[in-house]
Amino acid sequence: MQYQASVNKLTQPLVQHLLDNADKLRLGIEKLDNGCTIIDAGINVVGGLEAGRIITEICLGGLGTVSLSQSSYTDNWPLTVNVHASNPVLACMGSQYAGWSLSHEKYYALGSGPARTLATKVKNDQVVSVEELFNELAYRDSADQTVLVIENDAIPPIEIVEKVASACGVTADKLTIIVTPTSSLAGGIQVVGRVLEVALHKAHALHFPLENIIDGSGSAPVCPPHPNFVKAMGRTNDSILFAGQVHLFVKGSDEEAEKLAKALPSSTSKDYGKPFADIFKAYEYDFFKIDGMLFSPASVIVTAVESGKSFRAGKLDNALLDLSFGA
Numbered sequence: 001m002q003y004q005a006s007v008n009k010l011t012q013p014l015v016q017h018l019l020d021n022a023d024k025l026r027l028g029i030e031k032l033d034n035g036c037t038i039i040d041a042g043i044n045v046v047g048g049l050e051a052g053r054i055i056t057e058i059c060l061g062g063l064g065t066v067s068l069s070q071s072s073y074t075d076n077w078p079l080t081v082n083v084h085a086s087n088p089v090l091a092c093m094g095s096q097y098a099g100w101s102l103s104h105e106k107y108y109a110l111g112s113g114p115a116r117t118l119a120t121k122v123k124n125d126q127v128v129s130v131e132e133l134f135n136e137l138a139y140r141d142s143a144d145q146t147v148l149v150i151e152n153d154a155i156p157p158i159e160i161v162e163k164v165a166s167a168c169g170v171t172a173d174k175l176t177i178i179v180t181p182t183s184s185l186a187g188g189i190q191v192v193g194r195v196l197e198v199a200l201h202k203a204h205a206l207h208f209p210l211e212n213i214i215d216g217s218g219s220a221p222v223c224p225p226h227p228n229f230v231k232a233m234g235r236t237n238d239s240i241l242f243a244g245q246v247h248l249f250v251k252g253s254d255e256e257a258e259k260l261a262k263a264l265p266s267s268t269s270k271d272y273g274k275p276f277a278d279i280f281k282a283y284e285y286d287f288f289k290i291d292g293m294l295f296s297p298a299s300v301i302v303t304a305v306e307s308g309k310s311f312r313a314g315k316l317d318n319a320l321l322d323l324s325f326g327a
Helices: 007-020 049-059 088-096 133-137 158-168 185-192 195-205 229-243 254-263 276-282 318-325
Strands: 028-031 037-040 064-070 079-085 100-104 107-112 120-123 126-129 146-150 175-179 213-221 245-250 299-304 309-314
Touching (some): 007 037, 007 049, 007 088, 007 175, 049 064, 049 079, 049 146, 088 133, 158 175, 195 229, 213 229, 229 318
Antiparallel strands (some): 299 309
């Protein structure tokens, strides 16, 4: 796969928009002693839906458009996140996917966004990407400033900030970290806004060639926030699992397109059937015990562009959505 777009350069105007309009968007801005800029999108400030919408576009590497609309496709939850990416593989897998694991003492977070494309480490005396995925994507960006999005309810410790800057090859004053608590409105939007990304991630797990995915879009209802972290996380996931809709446009045979469509929906997972918070509790809050095939949209359409045929699978589950959202 050949990519020329720089996700770091494309997102800088969006980051600057957050900084220039922090008061309007109800964001908190903090400069750390090392020069790193922290954007608080819901810890000590209100944040909101619009902040979350822009942050989601940052997560997508500036290659996607995110909008909010009113829709009637669910029974009781009309507010909807709509996502389209002009280059879905690079936008979703190369930027939006939360693939960078960061930890220091008791602080743990997953990083997403353009900074992932710069992050390197030394392995067997060679400089390689922190994430193996970038070897498959054959993509590494080059930029002198970058941004990382962290889903957490606390500002990262300076040790993590320094680690990120060092791995990305930038000075700390050229690094911006956006922190979005799951229980906040902005945090909820940026998770639900991963509806297209989870479809691509599952397609990758199913060994469908990523280079055959040429376009895509998705939508999912905005979930009501919840102050409890587990319930908040459950609702953001359930928005996609029970009511997420994705349309992929792919190259290749009709048989492969149909096979992908049938395998993609969340209902194909052995763990499907109850709210995510209940599943998480049943597995004693061990995320890695949950079936990885669960994380996918409820309903999908896969169009084989060379034949013009489309294949549909899965369905929305309003009852489970209402149960999760507390209707």
